[in-house]
Amino acid sequence: MAFPTTEVQRCIIHQIRSSTRYVSYKDVKQFTADLKPVYKASTEETALSALDEFEAKWGGKYPLAVKSWRVNWNELSTMFKYSPEIRKLIYTTNAIENFNRQLRKVTKTKSAFVSDDALMKILYLTTMSIVDKWTMPIKDWGSILGNLLIFFGDRVKITL
Incomplete structure (x- = not known):
């Protein structure tokens, strides 16, 4: 696994x-x-x-x-098993669904791509465009990060 x-x-x-x-x-x-x-x-x-x-x-x-x-x-x-802050982070998948929707939007209008590289390039460019728009911080991130460290301290890496 x-x-x-x-x-x-x-x-x-x-x-x-x-x-x-x-x-x-x-x-x-x-x-x-x-x-x-x-x-x-x-x-x-x-x-x-x-x-x-x-x-x-x-x-x-x-x-x-x-x-x-x-x-x-x-x-x-x-x-x-988790605190309310982590639960909300777990079950609010809107950001993920929105991201997937935007990727589908650029690929569904094309019936075929010239090559796999062409598809990868359009997905990469779309991803970069989407990421540029992510300016809103996650509400209560400090508290969420603290809770994540309690549960997953060995797996959460913090860079200062």
């Missing part, structure tokens, strides 16, 4: 989207509202208790939607 100490955290938003595929449109709003206590819980025990309540309410009507949370729980609950 290339990264033996890797911990997997499944994207909560993608899990919600996946589970609501099985839910009638008229129930989606209440269904997702009832899911909030599960993924917003402060501890894994509280989250599991909320998931039990959620299952009691919705499990009979939408068993596949609830089952997907149970089946994927090991990869959904990784975040409960």
Whole structure:
């Protein structure tokens, strides 16, 4: 295994989207509202208790939607090991999704590239353009970095 100490955290938003595929449109709003206590819980025990309540309410009507949370729980609950600051960093994937969207935008209009090098060059230039626009610092970065050092001190490198 290339990264033996890797911990997997499944994207909560993608899990919600996946589970609501099985839910009638008229129930989606209440269904997702009832899911909030599960993924917003402060501890894994509280989250599991909320998931039990959620299952009691919705499990009979939408068993596949609830089952997907149970089946994927090991990869959904990784975040409960960490502080709220690190959790937010883990489950806010907007920056990553935005980056991927911008890369897709420049490649989807082309049906073919002259060579692999041509594709790599356009992706490189697009990446450089995107990186130039990253000027906003991450909110509360000092606190987040401190928490990362507590959990991953042997893997986080700080340059002064």
